[in-house]
Amino acid sequence: MSTNVTPKLRVAICGGGIGGLTLACALSREKDVTVDVYERAANFNTEIGAGMSIRHRNMPFLSALGLAEDIAAINGLPNETTGVVFSLYKANKAELKVISEVRPGAGVSAFVHRAKFHNILFRRVPQHVGMHCNKRLVSYLDSGGTDSPVRLNFADGTTATCDVLVGADGVKSAVRAAMYANLAGDTQDARKAEKLREAIPPRFSGAFVWRAIIPREKLTQIPADSSVWTSGKNYTGGGKALVTFPISQGHSLNVALQTFDYSLEDTSQPQPWVSEAQGEDLVPFLDGWADEPRKIVAGMSGLEVKKWVLNVVRPLDDWSIGRVTLLGDAAHGMVPFQGAGAGQAIEDATVLSALLTDRRVTCTNVQKALRVYCDVRLPIAMDIYNASHRSGQLMGDSSMSLEEIAAEYIKVGQGAWRRGSPEDDVQQALELFEKALAA
Ligand SMILES: Cc1cc2nc3c(=O)[nH]c(=O)nc-3n(C[C@H](O)[C@H](O)[C@H](O)COP(=O)(O)OP(=O)(O)OC[C@H]3O[C@@H](n4cnc5c(N)ncnc54)[C@H](O)[C@@H]3O)c2cc1C
Incomplete structure (x- = not known):
């Protein structure tokens, strides 16, 4: 230099x-x-390629670096969000039940495509x-x-x-x-x-995650005015969780399906820790779950899905x-x-x-x-x-x-x-x- x-x-x-x-x-x-x-x-x-959230607390610094406008341009949340930004649902029964809701100001500022x-x-x-x-x-x-x-x-x-x-x-x-x-x-x-x-x-955390980005046009079963396109969701139950949030101004949905095996926590898992998976193989994971999360996972069929063996650094x-x-x-x-x-x-x-x-x-x-x-x-x-x-x-x-x-x-x-x-x-x-x- x-x-x-x-x-x-x-x-x-x-x-x-x-x-x-x-x-x-x-x-x-x-x-x-x-x-x-x-x-x-x-x-x-x-x-x-995957989604990530950016918190309010990081925005003053990122803005000082001149990044605020660029982040707004790729944000999945509507710029003037006034409603719920994140919901936790009980989802492993036919009916969805809201457990808690997070409103603007309490945490997330943007959902973005990580790349x-x-x-x-x-x-x-x-x-x-x-x-x-x-x-x-x-x-x-x-x-x-x-x-x-x-x-x-x-x-x-x-x-x-x-x-x-x-x-x-x-x-x-x-x-x-x-x-x-x-x-x-x-x-x-x-x-x-x-x-x-x-x-x-690094050590295995006990969690596996399947991640994909679903283009909006592949999720025809999710209504265009669904809050899936304007907020983050965590559908959970039975020891599994499906986290979704919109990215790229609502043109795509970031999806992460998580399963857990804590009997393996802190072990050393064989590499590779990120591998290719088939979206259609994930559909049975949510058998018996409510319609909305099942339709979302069905939308992963035929897409590039990555399975992550999540590793952490010991404290x-x-x-x-x-x-x-x-x-x-x-x-x-x-x-x-x-x-x-x-x-x-x-x-x-x-x-x-x-x-x-x-x-x-x-x-x-x-x-x-x-x-x-x-x-x-x-x-x-x-x-x-x-x-x-x-x-x-x-x-x-x-x-x-x-x-x-x-x-x-x-x-x-x-x-x-x-x-x-x-x-x-x-x-x-x-x-x-x-x-x-x-x-
Ligand atoms: C499923 C999942 C979901 C996530 N969701 C979120 C979220 O919503 N919000 C959030 O804040 N975080 C999220 N994260 C975490 C976030 O992605 C990471 O914490 C973050 O990317 C870490 O950044 P980093 O720069 O420290 O490391 P990395 O992004 O891993 O970058 C390390 C870089 O170092 C390079 N490198 C490695 N070894 C060498 C070497 N020997 N010499 C030179 N270069 C090297 C690599 O190629 C890479 O470019 C998520 C992570 C996962 C797995």
Whole structure:
């Protein structure tokens, strides 16, 4: 990457997913921080097609990056939504029964096609950011001193250097693997070393998800004025759940059918974790269910459906070691039952970019900034991680009544999200950084 200004900090981001690109966009606004993104894939258009929600709490930051209009253009929710935005139904009987409803203002701001959102981010990355494809990181070396840079080693035999390495390389993170292998190698305590090594591989969450995007014209059995096209739905019962929401201004429906086997939780499942499936094979899953969810699943017939074996990252005690830190799924890969993983990656980027672009940060004190980033973000992300986990357990529970499930689901969600804004977290991080500098 080239710039006429001598940089005060050279940041390397490993991974060009939603978290990595959000951080790149945010850091690129500061001219004396140079940014390079190293992506394993052959290009930046490899996001798997599926839907995701964006929460209100992430919109001020995304708007500050200039993304609000682009997000509105791909939003599945009507721009002037006044009705229900999300409903939880008891659905495993012939009749649908509303268990709870969420109205605007309480959480979701947009339902978007994940690949389109990723593309919006990619287009927003300015030209002065170095974007490198076919660069699979295999290891790094952080000597510990500030006199020599962090060295990155790629699978193609090339190397690069930086002052700060951010591992935004997803649930199978190579940066996390190298970081925790180093920590394990540094300790004399065999039990501690074993625990550190256990943090490296992702673990099965106990949940399977079949995901598809159904074009509106394939769902002729769903009336054009159905609320399916204007709000999100969670049809649940008997230990299964079908989550749907409209994307692309209501031209398509994002569908995720979830089943659970918690006897396999925390095991290691064989790869591939994402595989092709046949939509028609899913129809019997909802035998005896209400009409609406059955018609939706019938619409998956003949479509490209992906089966996901959902893996998570075991809770980590630390994300920042020396001049290396973790962000997004690499740090806190979680189950999607609060629709929160990408949002949490965006919140990581919100706090980390504020710290790294702070005028007081230099090459010599940047480790303090990374420590503060972890201290502020890790407990918040873990609250959301735990709430997502509990929500998944509730969806998969066939022993509780749906009323009990709904009551606890709402309580879990409210507990997790009743917190200050990401902007409050930035404020707290900058104050802690000031204290760390004074100490
Ligand atoms: C079924 C499902 C539904 C979901 N729904 C939602 C939702 O509604 N809302 C929400 O907020 N989140 C949702 N999520 C979660 C969300 O998709 C993830 O949390 C988010 O994409 C994580 O972004 P990331 O950038 O951290 O990681 P990723 O998107 O995984 O990106 C990592 C990038 O790093 C690259 N990479 C990997 N290894 C290397 C390497 N060694 N060297 C270089 N590059 C590398 C990868 O190719 C990839 O581009 C859902 C997830 C699933 C599975």
